[in-house]
Amino acid sequence: MRVVVDHVSKTYTDRGGRSVDALRDVAFTVEAEEFVALLGPSGCGKSTLLNVIAGLLAPTRGGVWFDGARADGARGANARALSAMVFQEFALFPWRTAQKNIEFGLEEAGVPAAERATRARHYIELTGLAGFETRYPHQLSGGMRQRVGIARALAVEPAVLLMDEPFSALDAQTRQLMQEELLGIWDRTRKTILYVTHNIQEAVYMADRVIVLSRRPGEVLADVPIELERPRTEQMAGEPAFVQAAERIWGLIKAQAWAAIAE
Amino acid sequence: MTRLAVEDRTRFLIRRDHPWWRVLAVVGILVVWELFARIGWVPVLFLPSPIGVLREGADMIVSGEIAMHVAASLRRLVLGFAVGAALGISVGIAVGFFSIAEAVGTPVIAATFPIPKIALLPLLILWLGIGEASKVAVIALGVFFPMAINTYTGVRQADPLLVRAAVAFGARRWSVIRKVMLPSALPMIFAGLRLGAGTALLLLVAAEMIAVESGIGFLVLHAGNLMQTTKLMVGIVLLSLLGVLSHWSLNRLERVAISWRQDH
Ligand SMILES: Nc1ncnc2c1ncn2[C@@H]1O[C@H](COP(=O)(O)OP(=O)(O)O)[C@@H](O)[C@H]1O
Ligand SMILES: [Mg+2]
Numbered sequence: 001m002r003v004v005v006d007h008v009s010k011t012y013t014d015r016g017g018r019s020v021d022a023l024r025d026v027a028f029t030v031e032a033e034e035f036v037a038l039l040g041p042s043g044c045g046k047s048t049l050l051n052v053i054a055g056l057l058a059p060t061r062g063g064v065w066f067d068g069a070r071a072d073g074a075r076g077a078n079a080r081a082l083s084a085m086v087f088q089e090f091a092l093f094p095w096r097t098a099q100k101n102i103e104f105g106l107e108e109a110g111v112p113a114a115e116r117a118t119r120a121r122h123y124i125e126l127t128g129l130a131g132f133e134t135r136y137p138h139q140l141s142g143g144m145r146q147r148v149g150i151a152r153a154l155a156v157e158p159a160v161l162l163m164d165e166p167f168s169a170l171d172a173q174t175r176q177l178m179q180e181e182l183l184g185i186w187d188r189t190r191k192t193i194l195y196v197t198h199n200i201q202e203a204v205y206m207a208d209r210v211i212v213l214s215r216r217p218g219e220v221l222a223d224v225p226i227e228l229e230r231p232r233t234e235q236m237a238g239e240p241a242f243v244q245a246a247e248r249i250w251g252l253i254k255a256q257a258w259a260a261i262a263e
Numbered sequence: 264m265t266r267l268a269v270e271d272r273t274r275f276l277i278r279r280d281h282p283w284w285r286v287l288a289v290v291g292i293l294v295v296w297e298l299f300a301r302i303g304w305v306p307v308l309f310l311p312s313p314i315g316v317l318r319e320g321a322d323m324i325v326s327g328e329i330a331m332h333v334a335a336s337l338r339r340l341v342l343g344f345a346v347g348a349a350l351g352i353s354v355g356i357a358v359g360f361f362s363i364a365e366a367v368g369t370p371v372i373a374a375t376f377p378i379p380k381i382a383l384l385p386l387l388i389l390w391l392g393i394g395e396a397s398k399v400a401v402i403a404l405g406v407f408f409p410m411a412i413n414t415y416t417g418v419r420q421a422d423p424l425l426v427r428a429a430v431a432f433g434a435r436r437w438s439v440i441r442k443v444m445l446p447s448a449l450p451m452i453f454a455g456l457r458l459g460a461g462t463a464l465l466l467l468v469a470a471e472m473i474a475v476e477s478g479i480g481f482l483v484l485h486a487g488n489l490m491q492t493t494k495l496m497v498g499i500v501l502l503s504l505l506g507v508l509s510h511w512s513l514n515r516l517e518r519v520a521i522s523w524r525q526d527h
Contacts, residue, residue, distance in 0.1 A: 054431055056427060056430060056431055081432075081433065084431070084432070085428070085431045087424070087428060089424060091424050091425060091427070091428035092428075093425060093428075093429075093442070093443070093446070094523055094524075095446040095449075095521075095523045096523075104429070104432050104434075104442075105432035105433055108429075108432055108433035108434050108435075108438055109433055136523045138523075152432070156432065156433070
């Protein structure tokens with residue numbers, strides 16, 4: 001299974017008739033089991049692109065394809081989604097407990113209650129949420145909330161996991177721990193992941209490949225492979241491969257960042 | 264060298280709970296009232312004593328008169344309230360969710376909402392007859408508007424991010440309404456229920472002053488006509504109790520329904 005982003009452009013038009021070009025001719029592919037980071041300055045169209053891939057927003061031009069995905073639209077116990085999203089602001093339902101949040105997508109797919117509970121159980125264990133099942137979101141810390149967000153997305157067993165700056169609302173220490181944990185989860189599930197971030201260190205630390213977007217309208221500036229071994233460790237931040245990749249990416253977006261500040 | 268201690272300068276802002284003052288206020292008013300009545304400055308016809316009212320109330324409980332009136336009033340109140348709330352919530356959701364319903368509903372509601380519902384009672388009597396139906400209908404109408412408007416506002420205020428999240432996880436129209444819009448609107452719906460409860464009580468009394476033989480409104484009017492002030496007072500106390508009871512039960516219900524909220 002691979003995701004093909006096929007020359008996607010997106011122009012927003014507001015009620016006043018003014019239009020904003022958010023994405024211009026973005027094309028790349030994500031291979032099965034790959035961890036790809038999508039990096040660009042804020043406002044460059046990363047969330048827009050993720051929403052297009054998730055089918056939550058129609059592109060102005062181009063399209064998105066899932067090659068080799070089962071398209072039987074199965075409901076019930078075998079339901080499997082094309083994609084699932086993890087949101088920057090968590091977007092958990094405040095009136096549902098952690099477990100009920102995780103089961104949401106399964107409910108909508110018509111998965112029977114018993115099967116829902118089993119699947120939720122599995123992802124609760126996987127994301128380290130055991131013991132917190134009956135808590136409401138406001139009773140959880142930021143890190144725990146995003147674990148629920150991740151478990152909710154994994155539970156629908158998507159072909160690709162879309163993550164929109166999932167840890168940027170967390171404090172630095174929690175973010176570091178969550179990054180490690182996500183890599184662990186990825187290692188165990190071998191999910192295809194498209195991970196949006198504006199943080200170069202984060203992108204290089206986690207991804208197999210970093211796709212660098214320009215500032216608005218977002219265009220692909222470069223596709224940077226990260227030649228670091230797995231499993232990744234914090235110590236790798238000092239390795240030449242890490243430093244070189246980070247510097248190359250910074251070189252690409254530095255001028256863009258300056259221009260963005262001046263804007 | 265002098266040494267100055269830092270004091271808490273917010274002290275005068277701290278609001279304490281004064282349980283004794285609460286009790287004192289109620290007891291104090293009753294005592295002063297009783298004294299006034301005893302001294303005899305004010306004739307009993309204008310101001311019956313609290314103890315007299317209590318005694319009259321006890322007599323009426325024993326004779327079954329209170330049970331009869333309260334039962335009649337409660338029936339009208341609960342029926343009218345239920346019908347009005349159910350219709351109001353349904354219309355509020357429809358108008359909040361469907362753009363055509365919004366285009367149709369908002370001007371209609373804006374035009375009819377300001378009408379004092381009591382003015383419609385004669386019309387309702389013409390349409391539905393002088394019996395129970397017109398009384399229930401006027402209460403339902405009074406509850407309908409605050410419920411529809413509050414539910415609409417609550418639905419509109421639903422977080423678009425949560426709606427998008429629901430859709431991202433496969434929710435279709437009815438799921439979005441049931442699992443996102445409705446729970447989002449619950450706090451507003453309860454505020455509407457509280458408003459509606461007040462209106463319902465007002466309309467109940469008004470409706471019971473026309474062509475009925477039972478109900479607290481009838482009791483008050485009838486006692487007034489016969490200059491039985493003590494009995495009239497019993498009716499007013501019953502209305503007050505009814506108001507307190509409805510407020511209390513709505514609070515209980517809200518605490519159960521919105522148990523997930525932070526501030527509960
Ligand atoms: N619904 C919308 N209507 C108009 N403009 C939008 C809308 N959503 C996003 N934009 C604009 O499109 C650009 C890209 O937004 P977004 O995809 O959220 O960027 P990013 O996630 O990279 O920060 C921004 O300039 C933003 O203001
Ligand atoms: Mg974004």
